[in-house]
Amino acid sequence: MRFQRTLLAALLAPSLSAAFYLPGVAPTSYDEGQSVPLYVNHLTPGIAQQDEQLHSVFSYDYYHPAFRFCPPADGPKDVRESLGSILFGDRIQTSPFELHMGKNETCKAICGQVSFDARSAKFVNRRIQQGYNINWLVDGLPGAQINMEAVTQDKFYSPGFALGSINEDGVPVLNNHFEILIEYHRVGYGSQEKYRVVGVLVQPDSRRNTQMLEDGTAQCESDGVGVTLDEEGETAVTWTYSVYWRESSTAWATRWDKYLHVYDPKIHWFSLINSAVFVVFLVGMVSMILVRALKKDIARYNRLDMIDLDDLNGTSAAVEDGIQEDSGWKLVHGDVFRCPKSPLLLSVLVGNGAQLFMMTGVTVVFALLGLLSPANRGFLATAILLIYTLFGFVGGYVSSRVYKSLGGESWKRNIIMTPVLVPGFIFGVFFLLNLFVWAKGSSGAVPFGTMLALVLIWFVISVPLSVAGSWLGFKQEALEGPTKTNQIPRQVPPMTGTLRTTPSILLTGILPFGAIFVELYFIMTSLWTNKIYYMFGFLFLCYGLMVITSAATTVLLVYFLLCAENYRWHWRAFAGAGMTGGYVFLNAILFWITRVSFGGLTGAVLYVGYSALIGFVVFILTGTLALPLLSLSLSLSVFPPISFVPSLCVYTD
Numbered sequence: 001m002r003f004q005r006t007l008l009a010a011l012l013a014p015s016l017s018a019a020f021y022l023p024g025v026a027p028t029s030y031d032e033g034q035s036v037p038l039y040v041n042h043l044t045p046g047i048a049q050q051d052e053q054l055h056s057v058f059s060y061d062y063y064h065p066a067f068r069f070c071p072p073a074d075g076p077k078d079v080r081e082s083l084g085s086i087l088f089g090d091r092i093q094t095s096p097f098e099l100h101m102g103k104n105e106t107c108k109a110i111c112g113q114v115s116f117d118a119r120s121a122k123f124v125n126r127r128i129q130q131g132y133n134i135n136w137l138v139d140g141l142p143g144a145q146i147n148m149e150a151v152t153q154d155k156f157y158s159p160g161f162a163l164g165s166i167n168e169d170g171v172p173v174l175n176n177h178f179e180i181l182i183e184y185h186r187v188g189y190g191s192q193e194k195y196r197v198v199g200v201l202v203q204p205d206s207r208r209n210t211q212m213l214e215d216g217t218a219q220c221e222s223d224g225v226g227v228t229l230d231e232e233g234e235t236a237v238t239w240t241y242s243v244y245w246r247e248s249s250t251a252w253a254t255r256w257d258k259y260l261h262v263y264d265p266k267i268h269w270f271s272l273i274n275s276a277v278f279v280v281f282l283v284g285m286v287s288m289i290l291v292r293a294l295k296k297d298i299a300r301y302n303r304l305d306m307i308d309l310d311d312l313n314g315t316s317a318a319v320e321d322g323i324q325e326d327s328g329w330k331l332v333h334g335d336v337f338r339c340p341k342s343p344l345l346l347s348v349l350v351g352n353g354a355q356l357f358m359m360t361g362v363t364v365v366f367a368l369l370g371l372l373s374p375a376n377r378g379f380l381a382t383a384i385l386l387i388y389t390l391f392g393f394v395g396g397y398v399s400s401r402v403y404k405s406l407g408g409e410s411w412k413r414n415i416i417m418t419p420v421l422v423p424g425f426i427f428g429v430f431f432l433l434n435l436f437v438w439a440k441g442s443s444g445a446v447p448f449g450t451m452l453a454l455v456l457i458w459f460v461i462s463v464p465l466s467v468a469g470s471w472l473g474f475k476q477e478a479l480e481g482p483t484k485t486n487q488i489p490r491q492v493p494p495m496t497g498t499l500r501t502t503p504s505i506l507l508t509g510i511l512p513f514g515a516i517f518v519e520l521y522f523i524m525t526s527l528w529t530n531k532i533y534y535m536f537g538f539l540f541l542c543y544g545l546m547v548i549t550s551a552a553t554t555v556l557l558v559y560f561l562l563c564a565e566n567y568r569w570h571w572r573a574f575a576g577a578g579m580t581g582g583y584v585f586l587n588a589i590l591f592w593i594t595r596v597s598f599g600g601l602t603g604a605v606l607y608v609g610y611s612a613l614i615g616f617v618v619f620i621l622t623g624t625l626a627l628p629l630l631s632l633s634l635s636l637s638v639f640p641p642i643s644f645v646p647s648l649c650v651y652t653d
C-alpha cells in the first residue's frame with residue numbers, strides 16, 4: 001500500500017490525478033434526499049465463527065429462493081458487470097432497500113412477513129454454520145463490518161457481513177435486521193453542495209419480534225432473543241432495516257483506504273527480507289562459481305596460447321588431453337545443445353510460459369500503478385484476460401523460434417498447438433469444474449454466455465495473434481548454439497544422489513516457492529473467502545524474487561548436471577523450476593487440511609481442481625522463466641575464450 005501510494009504520488013501530479021479516473025470510477029455526487037441505490041451481490045462463504053475454518057467454496061445468488069430475501073416490487077434486475085467480474089462470481093442485482101442521501105430512517109420493513117419452511121430453514125441454517133456473508137454495494141462500496149486485528153488492535157472495514165451467527169446453545173440464528181450506517185462527504189458550497197458516499201457499514205442483528213404494522217411502519221425493537229429457524233415447521237420472519245447517515249472527513253479519493261487493510265505488515269516484510277537475503281546469497285554463489293571459473297580459465301588460456309583454439313572442438317583428442325584431464329563440461333560440449341526429447345511439446349510450453357510471463361509482469365505493474373483498484377469491480381480479472389489474449393503474439397513468436405532452434409520440422413503442428421494445447425486444456429478443466437458448480441445450484445457457475453464469450457475472444461483475438469507471432473518467428477533465423485553438436489550422442493552416465501531426476505526436480509522447485517510462500521497464503525485466503533487482495537507492492541517484490549531465484553537455482557542445477565556429464569538439461573531445467581507450481585499445489589492441499597473442512601465431495605473436487613489448475617499455470621510460468629537466463633549463461637560461458645566452458649567444473653571438487 002505504501003509502495004502503491006508513493007508510486008502513484010510520484011507518477012501523477014496532484015492536478016493530474018484529480019482528472020485521471022478510469023471509466024466507472026468517477027465519483028458520483030448526490031443531492032440531499034436523492035435516492036442512493038443499494039445493490040445486492042452473491043452470498044459468499046467465509047471463515048466460520050465456531051472453528052475458524054473455511055467450510056465451502058460455493059457462492060449463492062442473493063435471490064436464491066431458500067434465503068427468502070425480498071426482491072424489489074418489479075422484480076430484481078441485473079446490474080451491468082464486466083466480464084472479469086462475472087468470471088469471479090459477482091452477481092449484482094437491484095434491491096428493495098430505500099436509501100435517501102442524508103435522511104436518517106429508523107426501522108423500516110422491507111416487505112411483509114416471509115415464511116421459511118423446513119427445507120429452506122435447513123438450507124439457511126447450514127449456510128449460517130458455514131459462515132456465509134451477505135455482500136451489498138452502495139455506490140460501488142461494499143457493505144462492511146468493522147473488524148479489529150488481534151495483534152495490532154487496528155480497526156478496519158471488512159467487506160461483507162454475516163448472514164447469521166451461532167448462539168450460546170450452538171443454534172444458528174438468522175440476522176433479519178440491518179443497521180446501515182453510511183458515511184458521506186460534503187463537497188461544494190451553498191447551492192452547489194453535494195454529497196458523496198465514502199463508507200458503508202452494516203451491523204446485522206437478529207430480532208425475533210420485528211413486524212410490519214398496519215399503517216406501513218414497522219416495529220424493530222429487540223427483546224434480546226434472536227430468530228432461530230425451525231427445521232421441522234414454518235418460521236415467520238420480517239426483514240427490517242434502519243439507515244443512518246454520518247458526515248465524514250474522508251475524501252472520496254481515499255474512501256477505499258480503510259477497506260484495504262494490510263494484515264500484520266510485519267509478516268510480509270519479514271518474509272520478504274528473508275527471501276531477499278536468500279536470493280542475494282544464491283545469486284552470489286552462482287556468480288562466484290562462474291567468475292572463479294572464468295578467471296582461472298583465462299589464466300590457463302594465457303598459458304596455453306600456443307595451442308590452436310580451433311582444434312578444441314573435440315576434433316583433436318591429443319590437444320584435448322593436453323589441456324584438460326578432467327571430466328565434466330569439457331566432455332559434453334559437443335552435446336550441450338543437442339535437441340531434447342519432444343521439442344514440439346517443450347517449445348509449445350515455453351511459448352505459453354512466455355505469454356503468461358508477459359501477462360503477469362504487465363498485470364503486476366498495472367496493479368502497482370493503482371490502475372486495478374478494487375473500486376473497479378472485476379477490472380483485475382478483465383485486464384488479466386485481455387492482456388493474456390493480446391500476448392498470444394508473444395506466445396506464438398517464442399514457441400516458433402524455440403522450436404526452429406531446437407531443429408523441429410513440423411512447423412504446422414507447432415503453429416496449431418501453441419494457441420490450442422495449453423489454453424484448451426485450461427479451458428477444458430475450467431469448463432468441467434464449472435459443471436460441478438452448476439450442478440450444485442451455486443451462483444458461482446459461470447453463465448453459458450460468458451463461456452461463449454471466452455471462446456470467442458480466444459478464437460477471434462488470441463489464435464490469429466499467436467499464428468501471426470509464429471509466422472514471424474519461423475521467418476527468423478534459428479538460434480545457433482555456440483558449440484557444434486557432435487554426430488554421435490555421448491553416453492550419459494547414471495546420476496547419483498541429488499542429481500537423480502526426482503530429487504533434483506524437488507530441490508530446484510523449493511527455493512523459488514520459498515520466495516512466494518507467505519504471500520501465497522494471503523492470496524489463497526482472499527481467493528477462497530472472496531476478500532479483496534491488493535497487497536500488490538509485496539506481490540511485485542515477491543514475484544521479482546521468485547523470478548530471480550528460479551533462474552539462479554536452475555543455472556546451478558544445470559551446472560551440476562553438466563559437471564556430471566549429463567547434457568540432457570532442457571526438460572530437467574523446465575521441470576525443476578516448474579516444480580514451484582507443484583509446491584503451490586501441495587501448499588493448497590496443506591491449506592485444505594489445516595484451514596478448510598468441506599462436507600461434500602463437490603466442494604473438494606472444486607477446491608482440488610482449481611488448485612491443480614493454478615499449480616499447472618505456475619508450473620508453465622516458472623518452468624519457462626528459468627530458460628532465458630539459462631540459455632544466456634550457457635551462451636556467455638562459451639563466449640570467447642570459446643572453451644572457457646570445459647574447465648568450469650574443475651573447481652567444484
Ligand SMILES: *[C@@H]1O[C@H](CO)[C@@H](O)[C@H](O)[C@H]1NC(C)=O
Binds near residue numbers: 104246247
Ligand atoms: C443520523 O444518524 C447519525 C448516526 O446516528 C447521526 O450522527 C446524525 O446526526 C443523524 N442525522 C440526522 C439528520 O439526524
